[in-house]
Amino acid sequence: MEKNTATRILDVAQEMVRSRGYSAFSYADISKEVGIRKASIHYHFPSKDELVKALVKRYRERIVRACELIAQSDNSLNEQMMQFVALYQNGLDSNQICLCAMLAADFAVLPQAVQDEIRAFFQDAEAWLTTLLQNGDDAGLWVCRPSAQQEAKALIAMLQGAQLLARSSEDQTYTFEQVVYPILNAKFSSP
Template identity: 50%
Template sequence: MKGTAQQILNVAQDLVRCRGYSAFSYADISQQVGIRKASIHYHFPSKEALGKELVKRYHTNFQQKLKAIEQSESDPHQQLQQFVGLYRSGLSERQMCLCGMLSAEIEVLPDSIQEEVRIFLSETQAWLTDLLASGEAAGHLQPRISPETEASLLLATVQGAQLIARAATDSEMAFDAIAKPLLATLSTAG
């Protein structure tokens, strides 16, 4: 995808991460990109088509970040910290994880977008499960329960921490107040 389509996706992503799927329109994108709504329809014939492509692109980018974490020289506990950092990073712009934001609206989303969100969450949870299991085997992490269940709880916690942090005066501090104790409970150090 090139030029205008990428600009449309970039603006749509920012809007969804800040407002949600139901709270943005092609008029919002048109105004920010500086093109007519008809031009958006040329690239994305419907809001559903735009939303589906948006989730796919976000998912691909997120998976690349997970792969980079996985391939880093960091130990599993540091990799877990880096993962949590992905959720912390958008808070300075008051942005949520795209798929976390869409999950809150899952019942009103078109089926194709619901499916993409579910795939994102399932693959993210599977990655976390693998990290927790390998971290436990290497002696760097100590899941309190099975790695699968711990991964679900961890993902739910960072998604929820974003919600709480978003409403706080100092969002990063509020996020850290939740994330740091969670990470400490999973660490074998100290």
């Protein structure tokens, strides 16, 4: 079954933003990739700002669902942590980083509605990760200092930074793993 046009537009836009950034794509780029006229894109998304807002909202909802599935699994807390980390590592194979990290670089020039969606993304990720970390701390698996929330903020910052550093290296996966896994193993392996 062929995806509907709006979904195809969002898919192409997401790939472009995650690999190029906000300012480095246009409706003409999307039009060429999807094989439709620019007017067709405007029909679905009257402005680039509306397109990016819809894109961030969809991305945030997908990550929230992925985190919910991780939390509902029978996997150990350590395995759940690794699954969360994999959400950040997976895009590197296609030279893509977290959509919201990419857009955060252009945060000041984005419209308020897009900024709000980006903030919501980071709040959702932080809240989910805080719960995971607190569960591990409560179970005696990890020690979260000064708090699970601070650890969550630091971990998200590390993952986003590792993506950026990896993106500039010849072996992105290797670089990401060299940054992330020694820290994870030191902080979150069972005592």
